Amino acid sequence: MRLQRERDTGPERAIRSELFRLGFRYGIHRRPLPGLRREADIMFPGSRVAVFIHGCFWHGCPSHLSLARTNTAFWSDKIATNRKRDEDTCGRLLMIGWLPMEIWEHEDPHTAAMRIATVVSNRCAGGPRPRKSAGAA
Numbered sequence: 077m078r079l080q081r082e083r084d085t086g087p088e089r090a091i092r093s094e095l096f097r098l099g100f101r102y103g104i105h106r107r108p109l110p111g112l113r114r115e116a117d118i119m120f121p122g123s124r125v126a127v128f129i130h131g132c133f134w135h136g137c138p139s140h141l142s143l144a145r146t147n148t149a150f151w152s153d154k155i156a157t158n159r160k161r162d163e164d165t166c167g168r169l170l171m172i173g174w175l176p177m178e179i180w181e182h183e184d185p186h187t188a189a190m191r192i193a194t195v196v197s198n199r200c201a202g203g204p205r206p207r208k209s210a211g212a213a
Contacts, residue, residue, distance in 0.1 A: 087181040088117050088129050094189030100196065108174055114165050116176075118192070123199035124174045127192055128165075131181050134158055140182060175199065 083105050095102060095118070103119040108126045116126035132140040136155040144151040166176040177195060179188045 083115075083117070085129070085131070085181070087131075087179075087183075087185065090185035091127075091129060091179065091188050091192070092118060094185050095192060098189060098193050100193060109165070109168055109172070112165075112168070114161070120196045120199075123196045125177060125192070125196050125199060126169055126174050127177045127179060128162065129179045129181060130162070135162060135180075137180050137182065139180070 092102070092104065100120075103121060105115045105117065106119045107114065108116050108119060117129045118127040119125070120127075130137070133142070134155070136159050141155075162178070166178070169176045175195065177192060179192070
């Protein structure tokens with residue numbers, strides 16, 4: 077378990093790269109809830125969108141859930157606890173006006189980034205605001 081990355085995982089980096097390529101800027105690994113030790117993987121403070129990229133094993137993906145063969149009770153409890161915490165975090169964010177988005181590690185990075193970009197753009201007061209590329213007029 078020590079070797080498992082908590083941040084900057086492959087799926088996180090791929091989605092962030094796609095978002096950056098689309099012209100979006102964001103914060104990473106920030107706490108949207110003051111006083112609570114829970115971080116969003118990607119945050120858009122201006123539009124109040126918090127993105128959580130979940131690992132299929134660690135968060136109990138409905139499509140890819142596979143139980144460990146050893147110490148099954150421990151892992152079942154661990155995953156159930158993670159899911160309850162995720163649900164609690166989303167509920168708390170919704171109560172203070174944030175929109176939580178959950179992305180699964182198995183999702184295509186480009187498709188996930190496009191979904192995030194659409195939500196962020198729709199929540200911005202002035203519509204979409206990706207930055208222009210250097211060569212654009």
